[in-house]
Amino acid sequence: MREHIRLEALEALDAIDRYGSFAAAAAALYRxxxxxxxTINQLERELAIEVFDRSGHRAALTPxxxxxxxxxxxxxxxxxxxxxAAQRLANRWEPELRIAIDGLVxxxxxxxxxxxxxxxxxxINLRISEEILGGTWEALIENRVDLAIGMAQPPAGSxxxxxxxxxxxxxxxxxxxxxxxxxxxxxxxxxLRAWRAVVVADSSQHLxxxxxxxxxxxxxxxxxxMHSKIQALEQxxxxxxxxxxxxxxxxxxxxxVECALATxxxxxxxxxxxxxxxxxxxxxxxxxxxxTSDTQS
Numbered sequence: 001m002r003e004h005i006r007l008e009a010l011e012a013l014d015a016i017d018r019y020g021s022f023a024a025a026a027a028a029l030y031r032x033x034x035x036x037x038x039t040i041n042q043l044e045r046e047l048a049i050e051v052f053d054r055s056g057h058r059a060a061l062t063p064x065x066x067x068x069x070x071x072x073x074x075x076x077x078x079x080x081x082x083x084x085a086a087q088r089l090a091n092r093w094e095p096e097l098r099i100a101i102d103g104l105v106x107x108x109x110x111x112x113x114x115x116x117x118x119x120x121x122x123x124i125n126l127r128i129s130e131e132i133l134g135g136t137w138e139a140l141i142e143n144r145v146d147l148a149i150g151m152a153q154p155p156a157g158s159x160x161x162x163x164x165x166x167x168x169x170x171x172x173x174x175x176x177x178x179x180x181x182x183x184x185x186x187x188x189x190x191x192l193r194a195w196r197a198v199v200v201a202d203s204s205q206h207l208x209x210x211x212x213x214x215x216x217x218x219x220x221x222x223x224x225x226m227h228s229k230i231q232a233l234e235q236x237x238x239x240x241x242x243x244x245x246x247x248x249x250x251x252x253x254x255x256x257v258e259c260a261l262a263t264x265x266x267x268x269x270x271x272x273x274x275x276x277x278x279x280x281x282x283x284x285x286x287x288x289x290x291x292t293s294d295t296q297s
Contacts, residue, residue, distance in 0.1 A: 007079060009043040010072035012036050013051065017061070017069055043068075094146075094280040096125040100139045102150035103132040103200055103226040104168045104270055106245035110149065113289050117282075124282050130225060135203025140273060146283050149290065150270040161276045163291055167267040169244045173256045175236035186262040193218050198229050198238035230256075241265050 015025035016036070026033040044051050051065035061069060101110055114126060131139050131148070139145045140160065150165060172187070174180045180187060180195060196219045203224075221238045223229050226246055232238055234255045250256040272290055274283060 005043070005047070005068075005072070007076065009039050010068075010076055012039045013043070013065070013069050014073055014076060016040070022059075093121070094124060094282045096127060097147070097280075097282045097286065098127045098129075098145040099286070100129050100131045100136050100145040100148045102136045102148065102152065102270065103130060104152055104243050104268070105150035106243060109245060113286070116289065117286060121282055121285065131203045132200050132225075133202040133204070135205075137273075138204040140275070143275075146274060146279075147286060148271075148273040151273050152268050152270055159276055160273055162274075163272045163287065165270045165272050165290065167269050169267045170241045170265040171244050171247055171251070171258045172239070172261050172265070173233050173242050173247050173251070173258055174239040175234060176254060176257050178236050178239065180239055180259055181257045183259075186260040188262045192239065192261075195219075196221055196238040198223060198232045198240045200224070200226055200229050 012025060012029065015028050016022060019025045019028050022036050022040075023033045026036045029036065040051055049064045050062050051068060052059040053062050101107070114128070117124070117126065129139065129145065133152075136148045136151050140148050150168070151162075152168075172192075174195075178195075180191065183191065193216075198221045201222045201224055221232060223232055226243070229240065230242065230246060230250055233240060233242070234250060239259075247256055247258070251258055272287060274287065279287070
């Protein structure tokens, strides 16, 4: 008994079931009915099973034949998808694109680009991760991502390309019932230092951890994401600087208030960073789209 099953046999079995007869299947496959019958008979001989029960007026699939049909269709689909994937890869379209979004960038700034990419390239899978501070750079150098969006401090060194993305503006926030919210003048550093700051932890695992926006001696509450930071601020367990795009909804709804500062935090430029080694067409599409959207924003 031969152990492999030819795709030709699976295609014939699929066509017979779809079109209802050997003759109709033969017409759909541009073959003569005798060739289709021979293919099925050969399949039965090679597997030593009956694929069709021919005892009745019309041949019907046996349980083994039904299993061959169902599993064979999965194989045929996978074969077609494999061929398409190979062609796309040969044409420099990646099967998957891995993107790290720095915590400075609000998700709503990226979703329209992701939606447009899925519409333009539905066959390419996207893997999105959120990284903080040094974790964004670490994901790049460890080749865990193909593109980093919103890096605040682009590293020096060869092997990577960069493009200016957008300036991130910050606001200082606290809950409406926090004592700082009652102060009607611009807050000084001494005012802030007395209260716990909510900070997002650097997501790097191997590089030296970094921090931003902290004052010397200020107590802190460290959380894992910018989303958690916004929630902590809303609950009044701390205060802190937030990217305006992250805090805008909470401020508009009254869950947070923006406090004036005697020394406001300046907007920070951010960057797109990617490897210079022959970027695929999907990555290049993403870079071009982000550069265009940044110009239009």
